[in-house]
Amino acid sequence: MATLTQDQIKTLEQTRQRLTQLTRSLGSLVASLNQSDPLPSWTSLQSQASIISNNLLSASEQLSANQxxxxxxxxxxxxxxxxxxxxxxxxxxxxxxxxxxxxxxxxGRGRTQASGVGDSEAADMAELWAWAPIEANQEARRRNWGGNFTLEEREMGIENVVTGLKRELEDDDDEEDEEDEDEDDDEDRDGGNAAEGEMEIVGAHRRSGGGLEFDLAVPPKMMAPEVPLDGILRFMTMGQAPKQR
Incomplete structure (x- = not known):
C-alpha cells in the first residue's frame, strides 16, 4: 500500500481515540466492581453503562464508516x-x-445471533407468545392482585409469609370489615337525619266517635328572607337598592 495521506492518518487517529475511550470506560466499570464493597449503587452502574453504550456506538460507527x-x-x-x-x-x-x-x-457468537434463529426456534417462539397471554390471564384470575396478600398466602396463613419489609402488612379482610362498618354507621346517621325531618307524635287521645287521634308537633315555620326575591333580582340587574320589610 502507498504512503498514507493526511486524511487517512486523521481517520486512524480518530479511530484510536474512539477505541481508547471505550477501553477506559470498560476498565473503569471493571475497577469499580472489583474494588467496591458493597457493590456500587444502581445509579452509578447505570451511568457507567450509559457511557459504555455511547462509546461503543461511537466506535462502531467509526469502524463502519471507514471499513x-x-x-x-x-x-x-x-x-x-x-x-x-x-x-x-x-x-x-x-x-x-x-x-x-x-x-x-x-x-463467532455475535455472528450466530445476528444471523437469526432457525425455523424450529421461530416456531417455538411463536407458540410461546400464543400460550403466554392466555396462561397469564388465567393465573391473574386465580390471585387477589389488589391486596397485600395473595389467595395462596391466605390459605397457608399470612403469619407465615416472609415479606422482607420492616413494617407489618395489614390483612385486607380486616380493612374491608372496617370499611363495611363505617358504611353502616354512615347509613345509620343518614337515616337519623331523615327521621329528624319527619313529624313527631307528642300525644294521643280518643275521638268522640271512636278511634285515636294523634297530636303532632308543629314544625317550625320557615323564616322569610328580610329582602324579597324580586328585590334581589332587581338589584342584580338594575342596581336599584331593595326595600327592607
Missing amino acids: DLLSSIVAYPGPEYPASTQARSTLEQLLRTKLDPRVDDWV
Missing part, C-alpha cells in the same frame, strides 16, 4: 520502530493476522 480503509491497511514495522524487549509484545499484536482466541469466540 474499506481499515480493511486494506497493512501494518509493518519501519526502520525507526524500536525492536526492544518492551515493545515486542506490542509489535506482535500489530502483526497478528488472526483475532485473539477470546475475541474470535465473541465474534
Whole structure:
C-alpha cells in the first residue's frame, strides 16, 4: 500500500481515540466492581453503562464508516520502530493476522445471533407468545392482585409469609370489615337525619266517635328572607337598592 495521506492518518487517529475511550470506560466499570464493597449503587452502574453504550456506538460507527480503509491497511514495522524487549509484545499484536482466541469466540457468537434463529426456534417462539397471554390471564384470575396478600398466602396463613419489609402488612379482610362498618354507621346517621325531618307524635287521645287521634308537633315555620326575591333580582340587574320589610 502507498504512503498514507493526511486524511487517512486523521481517520486512524480518530479511530484510536474512539477505541481508547471505550477501553477506559470498560476498565473503569471493571475497577469499580472489583474494588467496591458493597457493590456500587444502581445509579452509578447505570451511568457507567450509559457511557459504555455511547462509546461503543461511537466506535462502531467509526469502524463502519471507514471499513474499506481499515480493511486494506497493512501494518509493518519501519526502520525507526524500536525492536526492544518492551515493545515486542506490542509489535506482535500489530502483526497478528488472526483475532485473539477470546475475541474470535465473541465474534463467532455475535455472528450466530445476528444471523437469526432457525425455523424450529421461530416456531417455538411463536407458540410461546400464543400460550403466554392466555396462561397469564388465567393465573391473574386465580390471585387477589389488589391486596397485600395473595389467595395462596391466605390459605397457608399470612403469619407465615416472609415479606422482607420492616413494617407489618395489614390483612385486607380486616380493612374491608372496617370499611363495611363505617358504611353502616354512615347509613345509620343518614337515616337519623331523615327521621329528624319527619313529624313527631307528642300525644294521643280518643275521638268522640271512636278511634285515636294523634297530636303532632308543629314544625317550625320557615323564616322569610328580610329582602324579597324580586328585590334581589332587581338589584342584580338594575342596581336599584331593595326595600327592607
